[in-house]
Amino acid sequence: MAGWLDITGVGGPATVQDAGRPGQMHHGVPPGGAWVPELLALANRAVGNPWGAAALETFGKLELRGRGRRTHVSVDGRTFSVADGEVFTVPAPESASVRYVAVDGGLAVPEVLGGRGTLMVARLGGHEGRLLRPGDVLPLGEGGGTTETLELGDALDVTAPIRVMLGPDLERFGAATRASLLADTFTVSPASDRVGMRLRGTALAHGDEGAGTSRPMVRGAIQVTLSGEPIVLGPDHPTTGGYPLIATVIHADWGRLCARRPGTPVRFVAVSMEGAREAWRQHLERFRPTM
Structure with missing residues (x-):
């Protein structure tokens, strides 16, 4: 069943990001990908997506609405369910610099040069190649994948060299x-x-x-x-x-x-x-x- 994610409020830079688009450097296109890949993997696997599926990368608070179906959401690996039409808030990042919001089925924005992530320097990928803003609507893919809980351990230890x-x-x-x-x-x-x-x-x-x-x-x-x-x-x-x-x-x-x-x-x-x-x-x- 099709669904959408409405952006109703943005409190900091937010974009669609995924595993990147490697193999395009000869065209002058950098690989892109998540700022913190481990947190992207954590969020995606918790809702049954491949680790690098398209998700939201946000440096601030977000307000979102699930629409069209019941949506399973993961914020940095913490999961919950959102009813059709329900609005929910994602707090600004606390311990890390950034936060990832994944939904079951991933964000089904168009694939460009092998990736769905936003590359703002070239204005391609993601949603119109730009930062997200209130009023944007993102399509959702089909869910149903096997969920998995990943453990960060010391992978993001900010005191480690x-x-x-x-x-x-x-x-x-x-x-x-x-x-x-x-x-x-x-x-x-x-x-x-x-x-x-x-x-x-x-x-x-x-x-x-x-x-x-x-x-x-x-x-x-x-x-x-x-x-x-x-x-x-x-x-x-x-x-x-x-x-x-x-x-x-x-x-x-x-x-x-x-x-x-x-x-x-x-x-x-x-x-x-x-x-x-x-x-x-x-x-x-x-x-x-x-x-």
């Missing part, structure tokens, strides 16, 4: 700067967004005046600007860039970093390629067991 692989541009940074990356504590800047998380703290001097060759970028790469400010590239990052890269956050720690609210401390620790691969293997087993 963030694991990185050093490089590839270490030769552009002096020994003292390389040491500062791993020894000093940074904090999340309020200026962060889905393009990149800006970090406040020790300036990472490098003397590079922007003469580097532009090359492909990846999510988690830590660019260092001319001022020495580190920026960890997010899901909507530019597909190319020329700032030197001092390190890259490993795939398994994307969510652990992005779950941190502005002002939260961030420390880095270096790991090997083997360590990064093993962390990702364990992460897949934990959060994507149906893949």
